[in-house]
Amino acid sequence: MNVHLLASGSRGNALLVETAGTRILIDAGLSARQLCRRLDTLGVAPESLDALLITHEHGDHVRGLGPLARRLKLPVYIHTAVVGHLTDTGVPSQVREFDEGCDLAVGNLSLRPFPITHDAHAPVGFVIDSPAGKIGIATDLGIATRLVVRHLQDCRILVLESNHDEIMLRDGPYPWPLKQRVRSTHGHLSNRASGALLEQLLWDGLDAVLLAHLSETNNCPDLARAAAGEVLAGQNLCSPQLLVGRQGEPVGWRLP
Helix, strand or coil, X not given: CEEEEEECCCCCCEEEEEECCEEEEECCCCCHHHHHHHHHHCCCCHHHCCEEECCCCCXXXXXXXXXXXXXXXXXXXXXXXXXHHCHHHCCCCXXXXXXXXXXXXXCCEEEEEEECCCCCCCCEEEEEEECCEEEEEECCCCCCCHHHHHHCCCCCXXXXXXXXXXXXXXXXXXXXXXXXXXXXXXXXXXXXXXXXXXXXXXXXXXXXXXXXXXXXXXXXXHHHHHHHXXXXXXXXXXXXXXXXXXXCCCEEEECC
16 A cells, blocks of 8 residues: 655645555646656556546646546546536546545545535545555645544544644735635644644554645644654554655655
8 A cells, every 4th residue: 555645735736545456646736747747756657547536626636637637538536516616627528426425436445535624615535445454634624623533533544734833824924814714714734733633543553644735835844743743752552654745746655
C-alpha cells in the first residue's frame, strides 16, 4: 500500500493511493501535464490509474480534472451536488455521481465519502478500505466534527489538513475578511486543530500521518510537524511515521 501527496498546498492538490492491482487519484489540482510528470517520478504510468475522485470544486483541487480524465479515459467520481459547479474544468462524459455515505468500489478498494465543513458545495473526505488496511483523508475542513472523528477511527494511514499557524495567520498579509474565512468553521484546520484531531485518532495500528494543504503564506513545515509531533510524543500507543506534504514535489509513504 502506497500513499503519496503528489502536490499539497494552496496552489494545487492531488493524492495517489496505490494498492496491489488498484491505483486511484484523489483530486487533480495541477495541470494534467504536471500530474503526469509527478506520477512518472514515482514510477507510476498515468495510464495505469483506475479512477479519479474529487473532494470539492475549488480550483486547487480540480484544475487538471477535465484534461486528465479525457487523456486517460478515467472514470471520475464527483458528488451529485458538485457536478453542476465544474463547468470551467471541461467535465468529461465519464462522470459517476455519488452521495455521502454511499460506498464506492474501485478495483480492490472500497471508498466511503463523508461530509466535511468547508465553503464549497458538498465537500467530502474519504475513508478507503484496502486489503492492507484503512486510509483516512480529511483536508479542507474548518472544524473536525464528531462525524469526521468517527469516520477516521482505526486508520492505518491518515492524511490530515494542517493549513496554518494561528499566529502567522493573525499577523500575516491576508486581508481581514480572508483571515476570518480561513479561521472559520468553513475554512481550514490550523496546526493546533489538526493536532487535536490527530490526538483523537491514535491507536496501535496507526503507521503513518501525512500533513496536508499547508499554506505557503501562513504556515511552515517545521511548525506543522512540531504541532503533530507534540501529540505523538505525549502517548505510547503508536509511533507512526510523520510526513509533511509539499507543493513542489511528491511526498509519500510506502508499506514497509
